[in-house]
Amino acid sequence: MQLEKAYDPSQIEPAWAEWWVSEGLFKADAASPRPVFSLVIPPPNVTGALHMGHMFETSQVDITMRWQRMRGRNVLWLPGTDHAGIATQMLVERHLAKDGIDRRDLGREKFLEHVWNWKETYGGKIVGQLKRVGASCDWTRERFTMDPGLSRAVAECFVRLYERGLIYRGEYMVNWDPGTLTAISDLEVEYETQEGSLWHLRYPVEGADGDFVVVATTRPETMLGDTAVAVHPDDERYRQLHGRTVQLPLVGRSLPVICDDFVDPEFGTGIVKVTPAHDPNDFAAGQRHGLECITVLDEEARINANGGAYAGLDRYKARKRIVEDLTALGLVDKTEEYTNNIGRSQRSGLAVEPRVSTQWFVRTKTLAEAAIQAVEEGRTEIAPEQWQRNYFEWMRNIRDWCISRQLWWGHRIPAWHLEDGSFVVARNEDEARTEAMRRGLRVTHQETDVLDTWFSSGLWPFSTMGWPDSTDDLKAFYPTALLNTGFDILFFWVARMMMLGIAMTDEVPFRKVFIHGLVRDADKQKMSKTKGNVIDPIEMTERYGTDAVRFALVASAGQGSDVVLKEERIAGYRTFANKIWNALRFVGMSLEKAGAGVWTPANLAEYRPLPDERTGEVSLADRWIFSRLHTVATQANEQIDSFRYHEVASTLYHFFWHEFCDWYIELKKLSFEEGSGLTNGWKNMLAATERSLRLLHPIMPFITEDLWQRLTANTPGSLKSIALTDYPRSAESDADPDAERRVEILQDLVTTARNLRAELNLPPREALHGTVFSKDEITLDVVRSEQDALRRLANLQATACLGAAGAGQALGHTADFDLAVRLPEERRVALRSKLEKQLATLVKAETAARGRLGNRSFVEKAPEHVVSSLRQKLSDYESQVERIQNTLTGL
Template identity: 40%
Template sequence: MPNFEEMPKHFEPKEREREIYQRWEQNGYFKAHVNPAKKSFTIVMPPPNITSQLHIGHALDNTFQDAFIRYHRMLGEEALWIPGVDHAAIATEAKIVEQLRSEGLTKQDIGYDAYMKRAYAWKEKYAGRIIEQLRYLGSSCDWDRCRFTMDEGFSQAVLAVFVKYYEKGYIYRGKRIINWCPNCRTSISDAEVNFSEQEGNLWYIRYEIENEPGRYITVATTRPETILGDTAVAVNPADARFSDLVNKRCRLPLLNRWIPIVADDYVEQEFGTGCVKITPAHDPNDYEVGLRHNLPVINIMDDSANINSNGGIYAGLNRDEARRRIVDDLEKSGNLVKIEAYKHNVGSCYRCHKTIEPRLSEQWFVKMKDLADKALKAAADGDVTFVPSRFKGIYDNWMNNIRDWCISRQLWWGHRIPAWYCQDCGEINVSLTVPTTCSKCQSKNLLRDNDTLDTWFSSALWPFGVFGWPNFSAPGSKEEFSYFYPTDILVTGYDIIFFWVARMIFQSLELTGKAPFHHVLLHGLMRDANGIKMSKSLNNGVDPLKIIDEYGADALRYAIVSGTASGNDQRYSKEKLETARAFINKLWNALRFILGHLDAASTYPTQADLQNLLASPALKLEDRWILQRVNSLIDNVNNNFCNYEIGTALDNIYSFFWNEYCDWYVEIVKSRLFDTADSSHQTALQCLRYVLESVVRLLHPFMPFVTEEIYQYLPNHGETIMLESWPQAIETLNAETAVADMNMLIQGIREIRNLRAEKKLKPSLRFKVSAYTDNEHISQLLHAAVPYFERLCGVSSIEFLSSQSQAPKLAVTIVLPQTHIYIPLSELIDLEEEKQRLATEREQLEKEKQRLENKLANSEFVNKAPAKVVENERAKLTVVCQKLTAVNARIVELG
């Protein structure tokens, strides 16, 4: 045990947190093993991207997870938290390409092998940094199990899934409209497109009808640059306005190309002019129309969204330049009818926030119908539950409307697609190993696909891939998989429910036959003090490491968890950090105070010790009250954890410790502590120790460092608080009456304190009070509680009245349940002095009244002064008269 004599006045996180964490890790406290005698509890960490360092959102996410792991570890379960990092293909490649660009190089300049060498060097640097940051935060992960989404074992799992899905018919290659990011230069999935309403325009363009000079059909479009890829104009078959034009042709302005007019139910008669230009290569709906009418598909843009050779004279322009030129040329040619302001949804890449470009492209896809149906059933059957439950509706809606998933990416960094194309017969060879000959024609002329897989395809295997699935080559890995999988809870932000959560569910169900986790806790996003989402561009983010450096990890954890509610965004504020710092100081001071009285034999009581304590005649009202209150706290915190109300649990602990334990119980028992001859001296110490350590154990999942340090200072401590048992409520404690009695006394003391504050009475002033009750139990309670009132609110004595008629006439009355407490005014003020003061005030008011009456009786003043001035004087007279009435009534009252 640390030496109390050398105990610092304050807990110094900078000096202690690193050392405490190193001791935890070196002693193997974070490790978990297969133990059939214990219940397992498993969390897999949402792997942070290796693109940078952790941000405040990561801190929130991992603090939540750590709280659950520490809680279940203290419950005696085999608690396993598996950490890892994600290769984050698009984001990481963008970083490396940017690094190369700063050196005047491109990927192609250095080649694939040199590029991958750089990429892995990047991974080592940033993965190591992230892991260290997680340690600083206090994350109690089993670091020996740390995984990377491109380590050898995980890569084999990813490729095995691709091959299995391909052989089952779930994966196919085909041409479809996909979302293309011209900035990241790759396809992205539907879930990776963020839509936002933007101010734009509707351009009305007329197309000349073939063989009908002077007759035109007018279309409205939000993207005039795509006119270059138009292959038809569509109208609704029920629209009588255009029925005679169906199957005719019209001239495409600027390009002078004749295109058909088709009838299709897709067209909304009420939108624009009722006529829609059809660009099958650059709009998913137009593509479907094109398929139905066998229309040509003309791609007009390259990978950078510049106009290609199909754009004629506009080739080489980027899409914004092309729009300006085309609109200008349409106006000059007389084919631009008008322009209207128009708000519409525009899609952007969730990574780089640049506008995406729908385009026809040959890609790899996953058929989603069967997979989605299984995932919907798992949620409907309760195999997976969402917290808050409202997110199930969002999940269901997305699954019910899901389209096939585009999984190929035009990147070098990532899991390369295991497909080889025969250059002689065109056969696609999909294999776990590199094929030497074509499976169809035995040609050796094979070329591997250059694309890589969507990051989320591999990340979706995370809950079971981390255990070595499907090979289980490591010793004991299969047994660990059976013991620890499925995991218990996934903790993550609601913003990736589509990217990752939904995909883990359908992948796990398909590949393991089980849902990956029982519960999904979706927390909100961290925002700044003004409620604005933190971002680099706004420069309103905060670095968690800087906060830890200044305040400590415990303070940061408190500040980001306190007040949180599942699914709701959380505001970061420095005030919460200051509250956390004050809380830590309060805990430390409580420890220092108690250690000054505890002897070396003091222990945390067993259930048997607590039963003996309850039977002790030295156990007083305040003892029973605080034991019952900590009982309730333990029950409440357990319920909070079961209901995933982490913020509420922390707030309950804070409120109890500060408001009940420190403000009331410690103050009440101080006289017993300093009086060693008091027969209840040791009882008070036992209660103080038990309640403090119970609070510290309850608080440990949230603020692990200071609670470990406090625990180590308490006499007869164990090896570490991490391995201590979670507090249990005292089953036989029946102290509801004690709680009601103490609450009444606290109310009375608090109201007397409030009165002292209102009257601005000196702390040294002590006064007598009277009390009346016709309830025998309350009478005995008040008689026993006289010392409380004397010590805690400056009451010198209490006179007990035999009837209410004996109550003093001039007194402040405090009403308690079946009880009245009277504080005579003579005890609070000098009556003669107060009478003299009131007499002086009355004299001054009478003089002022006379002056105003004389002034208003002067007809010259009333007739010549502005009406507003006269009215003000009359108002003054009214106020003076009211004050005078009140003073006279007070003088009569005082006699």
Template identity: 45%
Template structure:
């Protein structure tokens, strides 16, 4: 292998090979396992949230693929109605053309052209991330097959009387001229005003004061509401108010919704322009007066003076007119949440329009039951509460959008407004006996994107056809998603799948947290804290990064702020860390449900982790394969020397038995972590094994055997065999999380380890074997580690060079400890760099630096080695710690609550611990006194 790890040299070539050779496709063997990708917008590009989510899915897919399952990761993109239409309209605007100039058909042709040329950015980026879905089955929510599924669902729901057309209040985007979902509305706090208006009583006997943040809506008021128990206004309920600026009178009504302690306790009710007012209007049978046009200008329902005015211009005029009439009580500064369209940034209006709706309450019943019965489990479980909260208070779902790009609603109208639903105009005419000379017009609206994506699990598998894929892979296994779309997508998939398939769409919903910056702030372009996963993989220079982060920012002060922030945070740009390091960083942070604080410093650490694996492999190959030999095609002698011939003429050392045992424990911990969706625990277990056990200890423990001329051929073979096989197994264990580096190295070592196969992704995932766990080897080796670490600590504290061999005296070792020393003298001598090990039987020892392991003393004679004052300081530090431990333990034993309530064996253990601590302190005190006497 190359001496240094360069991810760019291996990642792209391996991905191209995997995809071209069809390794991502289902094998057709084993139990089925299926994950559906939450379809990213076709307009999108990979952001940190995508990177995190796709990395989790890929780890699950690769893991189950290696378990021998018939694995399908279904991939595809969403047509993203609003976002895509906006992209293409902006391109046309740059040419001085509007969609209306082109007409619907020509405009849609332009959208399809854009989709084919530029709509695949995110799928290319997913490949760079190492995602392994079956690209040959890639779907798009507007492809022909999926369109048939969408049509079928709409028609069936309509015939089942679960879809209807009606006039209701919706979120309206005045720029896009369409209804939008709650998810497409961003409400953030902004500074505004609270205007207090006097509404005169029609009787002429005074007035009441109402407060509003939207003065223009008062022209559509239908009532003023007070709380029925508000003593201030009880006598006014039922009276009429003369609505200022109009010639209308409106009633004073009583409703429990009103908060009598907020403001004046009087609330103006505008049913056509406020969701809460709309519900109150229905309760009290109030007139619903829409005062806005599609552009949010004032319409002909208002007095002539205000007709055609832009809404915010009308606001100013109305406030001025109230003031002129002496009816403006006061104006307060007020911070309020302003709803804006996430695509356009304009203020969203509650707006009364004709739309198509799904009656969701009947569908929700089965969907609630599926989670209550445990057919579908949420991980973590607390998200069930969020799901139930939404579903038990579910409202009818507005599924129509006033766009051109999307699934056009399959409904036709005659001149009288009668509605006919069907797959085509010809079918509608045939089914309803409508002659050709009767004009029909298809509905101009398209369906909400969430409607089509709600069919994702079964629509992508060929439904409404009864396909083999549908029979094999549905229900799917797990849905990986963020909590923010549990209602918008997850719940709707459950409802629609249960209704049309009579089965659940997935068994598990794994809800992950949101990726935030290192300070816990939401990543946003305006904050200048956005990170692009591809930049972290491939690197980016500072100037390009600054240009990228400030692109499109019109406000100079904001642009300057973000440039300064970027230069401070990344003075040299962003290094190229590679895909595996980025993915591993994601996994290390993937504790269930919690938001993730992403710190670039962590990815630096995992880049070092990749280096560690690479360097360890070079060490293994250097010590197992003769120079000039190809490890991928070793000769018989090399294969035999490494145990790749599966012969049994080898002898395992204590270190070999220990690392094999520790590997079994790591295998179980990694499997448990993945099975329980705790990829943070899985990645930590793997990291600890590779870094702290295999690299830090076992590679060092292998040297005394491999480099000792007195070691037998069987011993050397046992160590080489263990080096290779543990490394090869570890690569398979790591592959779901680190696909590229593991594939590259596995190809170099698989033959030496007795493995075959074209790719590691189809090799067997390692499963722990309890028969290979040697508990005695674990205990003995961990004891050796303590001895070596104690000697190393003495070296460090006494400033003794690591390269200088030193004598070690061992005093008060029991029989078992003496056995360990005798059996492992070579290991201890080499690892601690000792010139000798001498066992004492409690006799007086020369003045030495001392470390304790239980009652056993490790003594390094000080003559010519040790600084007296430094040793006294070290002993003082050790005695101080022991004193604190003694005081803590005595405090516990002097506490009657502990002694009386704790089990007798626990109390006895604490007393024994106290005795041992005091004995250690006495020994160190004697040692200190000897040192001071010099």
């Protein structure tokens, strides 16, 4: 195995990414008898490019999926994209606008042709990027929300909901986006506070010459559509107005004074104007009082013909003009500064206009009840738990969902209008015609509105698997095991999937939901194109390697919390990849010198370290590393299983760098001999190396695949890919507390000696001659048996001595031993302040421990193991304090 000195991910990653796909390694098998683990990807917008949020989510999911696969599950990770109604339509419209083409000139059919062409040409971008970063999806099952099968599921779902009375059509006030010219749902409105004004306007009271009422409003331009003014019924100040009428300025219309408790007497003057066509509260009040609903704004939010002289003006220009005109008439009582909350369209960014129009709605109450119940009963579990509370909160206050959009790109609502103005809802046109005929009517045309994108996304977990047919995939993989997604679409998507999934399949769509946070830049700002602070994952991938990027992402995020991503951190994990690379490079080089050839054991999963041919015993280093591998495997399995990705990252990072490289390789070096051939010591090392690569594979798939392939090349019977091997498991029989204890002592000896060397400024080449004093037999035994290691790792030549060092002798102290080294007097004195500091820390700990043990209620109430371990610690402290004091008195 020959490796370059420095790891260059760009040399290996693209090829492995392609190979994984072309070999079909991640294809799920609906007929497999193995236990299933399935997940559907939150389908990215087909217009999209991979951003850090996707990369973060994909990294977490890929870790779980690769791990599940390696522990023998029949894994389905189903990929695909979303047609993203408004977003895509806007994008293609802008595209066409560059050539001076307006979609309205093209007409619906032609425009949709353009969108489909656009999708065919550019829509695969994000999918290609997902493949590039190694997402282990089953690409043979890739879906798109407007595939024929999925569109059929959409129509089917719509019809079933309609038949159950859960979809209705009617004229209601909705959020209208004057930019995209469509209704949008409550969720698509984003609120922000804005400094504005509150105008107090005078409306003359009819039949009371010179008298007027003052109404306060933030939207004077809507006065053109006023059809009443309202007061609170209990508001004594305005009792005399009950039953009167006022005159609407500029228009001259006579408005009744109505009494309604929706009026807040504290707001403004306690009298409000009522504009049923342009305010949700007023709309409701209008319905209660049978008021006329006069629309004065058109779909682009300009004053319409009902606005008389103001017709054609934009809403803000009209506002200005109306205020000016009223001021001129002396009808503006006063103007106050006022902070109001304005709703903007998520898509166009324009202020949303409440507008009465005919739309389609889903009646959500019963659907939400079932979705709440499913989580309450634990059929679906939402983690981290805080999001569960959020879910309940939203579901319990849910409002009906406006699902119709006045767009062209999307699933056209499966309803057909009839010649008498009624309509039929049907799965397709044939069915509609048949039904129309039964009623003795003709179909005039299909509904022109399309469905909210989230309607089809809401069916994704099962529409992708062939529903409504009872397919093998559906039987095998539904409900899915897990959904991993961001909190930003908890309501948009997760909640809708729960409602629609349960309603359509009588099953929850997923057993578990894991909600992750957002990726932010180094200043904790949300990444956005407009801010220009986006870090492009593909660029990072090319610069540092996919493994480094995904490692940085998962390691930076505690469970469910946001990721603060810094490029240096990614660079840091590239060095980790380089460390792995060089460790394997070293193994390969040494192996060649040994003339051992390439080897891996036949049964990797059950490999146990073999005894040294000469001594007949397994070496300490091998016993130790297999014991550590056992512990680390136990932790890694638990951590991935519970989505503690940042913990598994840190566990494996620490293990590989600071145990495998820093100690295991260094210890194994001692026993390398040129031309030794394939000794058992070598077999153990190769097996430990291979096992470490498997541990790392889910989190760093590229480098581990590459190195694993090199390590196992030409091994008869080896598997095709590391992705198909078993993930290392707990192996109790490898646990070896004695080896761990001995290595720990060895590490302490080495560290203590190095520390002395550094403190005393001794040149590395100068050997330290010393004596290790201890009352512990194992410690003394380690000193005797690890002479070689002490010399090579610390340049220490030590003899073991039972007992404690004499006054002034020892210079390094641990709980287990004193280390005395031969030094000229003046050098020894240099250690005084260091020893005093160490002493102070110990005395503090000793005092605290003694205090607690002297407290009777602690001894009585604390668990036995806590008390006894504290006693042990106290005696360790006491012994060390005594020994250090002894050294100090002698200095």
